[in-house]
Amino acid sequence: xxxxxxxxxxxxxxxxxxxxxxxxxxxxxxxxxxxxxxxxxxxxxxxxxxxxxxxxxxxxxxxxxxxxxxxxxxxxxxxxxxxxxxxxxxxxxxxxxxxxxxxxxxxxxxxxxxxxxxxxxxxxxxxxxxxxxxxxxxxxxxxxxxxxxxxxxxxxxxxxxxxxxxxxxxxxxxxxxxxxxxxxxxxxxxxxxxxxxxxxxxxxxxxxxxxxxxxxxxxxxxxxxxxxxxxxxxxxxxxxxxxx
Numbered sequence: 001x002x003x004x005x006x007x008x009x010x011x012x013x014x015x016x017x018x019x020x021x022x023x024x025x026x027x028x029x030x031x032x033x034x035x036x037x038x039x040x041x042x043x044x045x046x047x048x049x050x051x052x053x054x055x056x057x058x059x060x061x062x063x064x065x066x067x068x069x070x071x072x073x074x075x076x077x078x079x080x081x082x083x084x085x086x087x088x089x090x091x092x093x094x095x096x097x098x099x100x101x102x103x104x105x106x107x108x109x110x111x112x113x114x115x116x117x118x119x120x121x122x123x124x125x126x127x128x129x130x131x132x133x134x135x136x137x138x139x140x141x142x143x144x145x146x147x148x149x150x151x152x153x154x155x156x157x158x159x160x161x162x163x164x165x166x167x168x169x170x171x172x173x174x175x176x177x178x179x180x181x182x183x184x185x186x187x188x189x190x191x192x193x194x195x196x197x198x199x200x201x202x203x204x205x206x207x208x209x210x211x212x213x214x215x216x217x218x219x220x221x222x223x224x225x226x227x228x229x230x231x232x233x234x235x236x237x238x239x240x241x242x243x244x
Contacts, residue, residue: 024225024234027224027225028111028112028142028224028225028235029054029055029058029111030058031142031222031224031225031237032055032109032111032140032142032237033058033059033062035138035140035220035222035237035239036107036109036138036140038138038219038239039106039107039136039137039138041065042063042066042106042107042137043066043067043104043106043134044066044067044068044069044100044101044104044105044106044134045059045063045066045067045068045069045105045106045107045108045109046069046071046100046105046107046108046109046132047059047068047069047070047071047108047109047111048071048097048108048109048110048113048125048128048129048132049071049072049073049110049111049112049113049125050070050071050072050077050081051072051077051080051081051112052077052080052081052084053070053072053080053081053082053084053085053088053091054084055109055111056068056070056081056085056088056091057084057085057088059109060088060089060090060091066106067090067092068090068091068092069091069092069093069094069099069100069105070085070091070092070093070094071094071095071096071097071099071100072093072094072095073095073096073097073192073194074190074191074192074194075095075191075192076190076191077190078093078095081093097125097128097131097132098128098131100132102131102132103131103132103133103134103135104132104134105132105133105134105137106134106136106137106138107137107138107139107140108129108132108133108137108138108139108140109140109142110125110129110139110140110141110142111140111141111142112142112143112144113125113141114141114143114203114208115143115144115146115197115200115203115208116196116197116198117196117197118187118195118196118197121194121195121196122211126211126212126215126216130215130216130242133241133242135242137241137242138219138239138240138241139216139238139239139240139241140237140238140239140240141212141237141238141240142224142235142236142237142238143203143205143208143235143236143238144200144203144205144234144235144236145205145223145231145233145234145235145236146176146181146200146201146202146203146204146205147176147177147179147181147204147205147206148177148179148231148232149177149231149232150231150232150233150234151173151176151177151181151201152173152177154200154234155167155168155172155173155176155177155201156173158173158201159173165199166185166186166199166201166202167199167200167201172201173201176201181201181202181203181204182201182202183202183204184202185197185199185201185202185203186198186199205236209221209238212238212240215243216240216241216242216243217240217241217242217243217244218238218239218240219239219240219241220238220239221236221237221238221239222236222237222238222239223235223236223237224236224237
């Protein structure tokens with residue numbers, strides 16, 4: 001099933017009316033960047049699925065000598081990124097995953113991407129990332145936790161906004177809290193023939209971790225934004241490298 005396209009990315013992330021959500025969006029970027037500290041003097045950094053390009057602003061300031069690639073396959077999101085980064089120098093925009101030289105990215109960030117990808121697109125993304133990542137490079141992936149306690153407080157928030165939507169029904173919320181998310185999820189069209197899941201509900205980070213471990217070596221898994229709270233956090237980040 002293909003549904004209507006989503007609203008502007010910034011409207012429900014960095015510019016969301018809810019101040020807590022805005023803070024969490026900022027904190028996920030800083031948390032991801034902390035994981036990248038294991039790579040010294042990166043030559044090239046790729047934001048894979050950059051959305052509106054907000055991370056690229058931070059990367060440009062933190063790594064002034066590195067090439068910064070903003071990869072976003074969605075034409076609508078690429079327009080947002082170009083507008084958002086109009087005053088940020090030295091950003092190289094790419095709409096194709098092979099625009100960066102193979103094996104040249106010392107750091108690849110992929111944040112809030114995989115929870116939206118159907119199975120085929122997930123496989124394609126793993127392949128593209130593996131091709132771009134250098135042998136010494138590190139991959140940082142961030143995905144949401146949509147089961148257990150996080151599913152409860154996220155579900156209450158979503159039901160308060162749009163009760164009855166796929167991610168905001170009591171039945172789906174309770175299944176997620178019980179660790180049994182609905183795996184049949186409605187597909188949307190991001191434009192350019194790009195199918196994606198608009199809702200986080202139905203994504204299972206446990207299954208994703210299993211798939212990820214078959215493609216990359218996972219060095220660390222870090223719940224965020226407060227690691228000591230473990231699975232009560234809304235997100236989890238994986239620090240990965242090539243399998244050797």
